[in-house]
Amino acid sequence: MSHDVLVTGASVTGPALAWWLHRFGMNVTVVERSPAFRDGGQNIDVRGAGREVLRRMGLEQAVAKAGTGEQGIVFVDENNRVKAEFDKEVFGGNGPTAELEILRGDLARILYEHSRDRAEYVFGDSIESLDDGGEGGIEVTFKKGGARRFDLVIAAEGIGSSTRRLLFGDTAKRRPFNLYMGYFTLPKGENDGVFARWYNAPGGRSVLLRPDPKGTTRAVLTLQQAPCGYEDLSLDEQKQVLKERFADAGWETPRVLQGLAQADDFYFEMIGQMRLECWSKGRTALVGDAAYAPSPVSGMGTSLGLVGAYVLAGELSRHDDHAEAFAAYERIMRPYVDQAQDVPKLGPRIANPRTRFGIVLQQAVLNLATKPGIRNLAGKLIEPPAEKIDLPDYGRAVSR
Template structure:
């Protein structure tokens, strides 16, 4: 493996050298990459037993592509590019409504956006860190004690260690955020939908495409990569209240989803059956994180832990890559971590908030809430299939690049 170079950091050398990053999904390894490159001593702790592979495809768009290029990841990501060819919609009876290119719905740029499995992105991020960054798996932060000069950390394993900075990159339901800022509820914004994701055998002949069934307030989606791979299924529905009682009860989750999709049309019976049998069921709510500040003392948040955009925005990973790049750069540029944290937030917050807005402005395409919204969506799809565009695509594309990316080296 070719060692990473260590350019002289711009500005003052950082006084905070030992950094603990909690989370090894997307934002955590991206941050670790840049911090290591700037000469920090980085440890990444992850509660899972390893970096998770596979998974559904995610998009890297706009300015996030430039971050990936500056990391030297573009050859690996191009090789892993899924290249979905078509997004098809059917009505409640399973009859075709229209098929469009995915970019017509997402507002992305055909031929420029990268679509890769989440696990392939995680692998591309972590591979250059082998032998350079310490990874601690099967563990998590139990307590944090920031005494002003350092952060004293006790892990679930009982290990005690001290770091100059701690960064929470541990997702929507961040443990780091809970320990430092308190319970999630004040920062959590529920967008009114519940979803179940799972894999099932590809018995439908789908290849590098997605198909979506919709009724007001409910959608079912099948997403295919290669013909010899399992499909990713998603069942999404409107729910006025957060189903708290189902979160720790897989049987309650399955019962709730089954109840909301009783139809015998299209592939719904097979999808519900696949959901019932799946050993990888992922059940959660569609929600975002909104905070007044992303840092406190020597602890800061990045990625979904700070500003989850929700999967309806399609921008969670892209915003995470950008946030990690800026946070590391500002820590290298400023010797005072509080100045660095403030500069990072000043640059990234408007970008994150603009991409959060995509989830509420464009959600009716995938999950129309009313019959009127569904009819309007279907009319747009038919127009787009005939060669027109999807309303809002230009605004969506602008949000993907709504930050002037600094250069730190």
């Protein structure tokens, strides 16, 4: 078993990993690029096995308490008439609204608070270079903080991971989904309640409004569009793109665009997945979005990050040889990741129809999916594969 582990990234996966590594007897340092703990982010889902990992960390109740309170989702037309309604219980808590819905910043904060006494946290730094000396460990040079030697380095740096680039060069590319999404917070409107509301406009556009526990509303504007360089524009230019492309979208979009103009937490991304043939090299491994981001449309990124952290730490506790541990981590996680990346079954095109006819058809199918007799079949189409992993029990490794 290796003892000194550097984890990079302090969002969801990094702090969860730090907690489990410490639990299994390792010394952990977490280095986060941002100068301070990063709040922010919108509603994320914790599903199935991800929830079980939180339970094993003793955090399930804390996370449930901090949840957004979203009770389900309705699909509406331009007159705000409900065309299909999914209560969060409909698919056993594993449908469009997960049983555990929480703001990313709130979940990350809970995990950080839970692990900060168990690991040394360093903010405002990142890896400049790595020198893997094999048996002698790995020499890490930091951008600000000089050099240090570790037994292992694990990158939990999200989809844009620079350590992944150091390891694999530019061969690891995002697989784009022909979707762009803009996220921001706006004042609560009179129709905003405990249900999320999803509105489709022709041209592959959708507006999603979701409740949060802060008395505001979280908005997501989605645009079906092949990669065209929007991701390289400045924030103001990206806002302008959305303003122009959604100008005639109808429904409550004018107030949403007003909120967009004033939003100071606007975040815009080209949606895609990260697929790699291997998640480790020598003494360095990748975990969470850095290794296998499934995209926000899958609703599985956070669960994969939590489960990946648990399995990676557990396998490191089971094997004296880190290479065997990395191989076991990959063997256990790979099928689960493959399934998660196979979603959404309601693919981006179906979720954002281009024509009015497509929207009517989509709403009719969704409405059908709410009917009890059809629900099981619909569940197979809609549900992410949150339960489809047998979580190993690393209990014996703990007491070793």
